[in-house]
Amino acid sequence: MSEKFQVNSYNKVDKCTISWYNKNAVEYKANKMPKKGVHNMYEIKISKDFFQMIDAMAETEVKPSQIMSELKEHTPPIAENFGLEKVAVEINIPHDMIQSEVKKHLQLFDSERNGIYKFEQKHDIRGGGTIKILGESNLSEAKEKFELYAKIAYVMFDRLLESQLLDRALVTDNLTGAKNIYGLRKFVDELKDTGNISDYAAFFANITNFKYVNQKLGMQNGDNILRSLAQRFDEEFAGEGDIFRLGSDNFIMLVKRGQAEKLTEMLKSYYVTLDSGESVHIHFKAGIYYADSDSGIKELINYSTAAYSSAKVSGRDLVQFEPEMIEDELRTESILEAFPDALENHELKVFYQPKVRSDDLKLVGCEALCRWIKNGKIVPPMEFIPVLERYGNIAQLDLYVIEEVCRDIRGWLDAGIEPVRTSVNISRRDMALPDLAKCICEIIDKYQIDHKYIEIELTETYGSEEMSKMVKLIDDLKNYGFKISIDDFGSGYSTLTMLKSINADIIKLDRAFIKDLSSSSVSDRIIMRNVVNMVRDLSKEVIAEGTETKEQVGFLSSIGCDVIQGYYYDPPLPKEKFNERLTNDKFYSTREQTKK
Ligand code: C2E
Ligand code: CA
Ligand code: CA
Numbered sequence: 001m002s003e004k005f006q007v008n009s010y011n012k013v014d015k016c017t018i019s020w021y022n023k024n025a026v027e028y029k030a031n032k033m034p035k036k037g038v039h040n041m042y043e044i045k046i047s048k049d050f051f052q053m054i055d056a057m058a059e060t061e062v063k064p065s066q067i068m069s070e071l072k073e074h075t076p077p078i079a080e081n082f083g084l085e086k087v088a089v090e091i092n093i094p095h096d097m098i099q100s101e102v103k104k105h106l107q108l109f110d111s112e113r114n115g116i117y118k119f120e121q122k123h124d125i126r127g128g129g130t131i132k133i134l135g136e137s138n139l140s141e142a143k144e145k146f147e148l149y150a151k152i153a154y155v156m157f158d159r160l161l162e163s164q165l166l167d168r169a170l171v172t173d174n175l176t177g178a179k180n181i182y183g184l185r186k187f188v189d190e191l192k193d194t195g196n197i198s199d200y201a202a203f204f205a206n207i208t209n210f211k212y213v214n215q216k217l218g219m220q221n222g223d224n225i226l227r228s229l230a231q232r233f234d235e236e237f238a239g240e241g242d243i244f245r246l247g248s249d250n251f252i253m254l255v256k257r258g259q260a261e262k263l264t265e266m267l268k269s270y271y272v273t274l275d276s277g278e279s280v281h282i283h284f285k286a287g288i289y290y291a292d293s294d295s296g297i298k299e300l301i302n303y304s305t306a307a308y309s310s311a312k313v314s315g316r317d318l319v320q321f322e323p324e325m326i327e328d329e330l331r332t333e334s335i336l337e338a339f340p341d342a343l344e345n346h347e348l349k350v351f352y353q354p355k356v357r358s359d360d361l362k363l364v365g366c367e368a369l370c371r372w373i374k375n376g377k378i379v380p381p382m383e384f385i386p387v388l389e390r391y392g393n394i395a396q397l398d399l400y401v402i403e404e405v406c407r408d409i410r411g412w413l414d415a416g417i418e419p420v421r422t423s424v425n426i427s428r429r430d431m432a433l434p435d436l437a438k439c440i441c442e443i444i445d446k447y448q449i450d451h452k453y454i455e456i457e458l459t460e461t462y463g464s465e466e467m468s469k470m471v472k473l474i475d476d477l478k479n480y481g482f483k484i485s486i487d488d489f490g491s492g493y494s495t496l497t498m499l500k501s502i503n504a505d506i507i508k509l510d511r512a513f514i515k516d517l518s519s520s521s522v523s524d525r526i527i528m529r530n531v532v533n534m535v536r537d538l539s540k541e542v543i544a545e546g547t548e549t550k551e552q553v554g555f556l557s558s559i560g561c562d563v564i565q566g567y568y569y570d571p572p573l574p575k576e577k578f579n580e581r582l583t584n585d586k587f588y589s590t591r592e593q594t595k596k
Pocket of ligand 2: 425
C-alpha cells in the first residue's frame with residue numbers, strides 16, 4: 001500500500017490534507033509536482049490540532065515532562081477529530097534505560113470486539129522498557145489515523161531517547177564508562193553553580209606501569225584495567241565524587257575533601273584481577289589539588305597536573321599542589337614561547353670568558369657562553385638552558401651560538417685582529433641530531449673560518465648507547481680538525497671510563513673541584529695533583545674553570561694545570577669588552593701588576 005506520505009500544512013487553515021502516495025505517484029512527483037486529484041489514493045481531513053501538536057512537539061524542550069504535557073494537551077482534540085474513542089500512551093522505561101540503545105522496533109496491533117476496534121502500537125526498547133500507544137474506535141478506518149498519531153507520538157519519544165543518549169555519549173568515555181572532559185566541565189559547572197566546588201579535591205592520576213601492562217599483558221587487559229578503575233571508583237565513591245578519563249591512562253578524580261584520604265589509599269594499593277585469575281598491582285602517580293571557591297575546570301586540571309609533574313620529577317607517588325609549581329610551569333611556558341622570537345631578534349647574546357695560560361698568563365682562548373637579554377635584563381643560562389634541553393630546543397640554541405661566534409670571529413679577522421680559540425658548548429641532547437658534526441662544520445665553513453679557532457665542549461655522558469654516539473661524534477669532529485674538550489670533568493660517575501674511551505684533547509676540571517680547594521683538605525689536593533698528572537700523562541691539556549682566588553691560581557699553576565678560566569681573571573664578557581682583551585696586550589701579567 002502506501003510508500004510514503006507528505007504533509008501539506010496550511011497556515012491558519014482549519015483543514016489540512018494528508019495524502020498517501022503510492023510508488024508511482026512518488027516517481028511522478030520527481031518530474032513534477034503532482035496535480036491534485038491525479039495521485040490521491042485517498043484523503044483524510046484532519047484538524048489544525050494535529051499540526052499544532054507537531055509544531056509544539058518539535059519546538060518543545062526534549063525533556064520527558066515536556067513531551068508528556070504536550071501530548072496530554074493535544075491528544076483529546078485530535079482523538080475526537082480522528083474518530084478515536086480513546087487514546088492512551090503508556091510508557092514504561094527503566095531509569096537506567098538511557099544507558100542502552102533504543103531498539104527501533106514498531107509493532108501495530110489491532111483487534112475488534114463488539115464493534116470496538118482496538119489499536120496498539122508498541123515500541124520495545126533494548127535494555128528493557130516499552131512505549132505503548134493505545135487507541136480505540138468504533139470505526140475500522142480509524143486505524144490509519146491512529147497509526148499516524150502513534151507514529152508522531154513515537155517519533156517524539158524517540159527524539160527524547162536519542163537526545164538523552166547523545167547527551168550521555170557526549171560526556172561519557174566510550175571505553176571505560178567514566179565521564180570525559182565534557183563531563184568534567186559539566187560536573188564542575190554544576191558545583192560552581194551550587195557554590196560547592198571548594199568541598200572537593202581533584203586528583204590527576206596516571207598509571208605508571210601502563211605501558212608495561214599493555215606490552216606484557218596485552219591491550220585487552222590494559223583496557224580492562226582502565227574499565228575496572230572507573231567501576232571501582234563508582235563503587236567506592238558513589239555520591240562522593242566522580243571519575244573522568246582525559247585520554248589514555250590519564251584520569252581526573254573529583255572527591256569530597258573528606259574522601260581524599262580514602263582515595264589516596266586506594267591509589268596506593270590498587271590490584272586488579274585479570275580474567276586469567278592473575279592479580280596485578282597497578283601503580284599510580286598522582287597530583288592532588290584542593291579546590292577553593294574560585295577554582296574552575298582550568299585550575300583543577302592545571303594545578304593537579306602541575307602537582308603530578310612534580311611527583312614525576314621528584315620520584316614520589318602522590319604530591320599535593322603548591323603555588324610554586326605553577327610558577328615553574330609558567331616560567332617554562334614563557335621561555336618556550338619567547339624562544340623562537342628571541343633567536344630571530346638576536347636577543348640571545350654570546351659572552352666570552354677568557355682562558356689564561358698559567359705559565360705566562362697569556363690569553364689563549366675563551367669560552368662562548370650565552371645570555372638572554374630579555375626586556376633589558378640578563379637572563380642567565382641556567383634559567384633557560386635546562387628548559388630548552390627538556391623540550392628539545394637546545395640544538396637550535398647551540399647552532400645559533402656557533403653561528404654568532406663565527407660571525408664575531410669573521411669580524412675580528414676582517415678587522416685584522418687575531419682571535420683566540422673559542423670553545424662552544426654542545427649539549428648531550430644535540431647528539432640526537434643526525435649529522436651533527438657536519439651541521440656544525442657547515443656553519444663554520446660558511447664564514448670561512450679556520451677550524452683551529454673552534455673548540456667543542458662536550459659533557460660526560462652516561463650509558464653505553466650515548467657513549468658510542470659520543471665516540472662517533474668526537475671522531476667526526478676531530479676529522480674536521482676541531483679541538484674537543486670534556487666539560488665538567490669529575491662531576492659524573494663515568495669519569496675514568498670517559499678518559500679511557502674518549503679521544504678528547506682537553507679536560508676541563510669541574511668547578512666543584514676548584515671550589516673545594518679553598519677549604520682544602522690534604523686529600524683534595526692530592527687528588528687534584530694526581531688527576532692533573534694523569535691527564536697530562538695522557539697528553540691531554542688540563543684547564544681549570546671557576547677559579548676565583550689568587551690561592552687557587554697559585555695551587556693550580558704549581559701542580560701543572562695548563563690553562564685557567566674564572567672570575568679571578570675575567571667573568572664572561574660582552575663582545576665589545578672581550579674585544580678590548582683581544583686588541584690590547586693579551587697578557588694578564590700586566591693587568592696583575594696594575595691590580596696590585
Ligand atoms: P659551563 O659550561 O660549565 O660554563 C661555565 C660556567 O661557570 C658559566 O656559567 C660561567 O659564567 C661560570 N663561571 C666562570 N667562571 C666562574 C667563577 O670563577 N666562579 C663561578 N662561580 N662561576 C664561574 P654560565 O655562563 O651561567 O653558564 C652555565 C652553564 O650553562 C654552562 O656551564 C653551560 O653548561 C650552559 N651554557 C651556557 N651557554 C651555553 C650554550 O650556548 N649552549 C649550551 N648547551 N649550554 C650553555
Ligand atoms: Ca662549558
Ligand atoms: Ca663547565
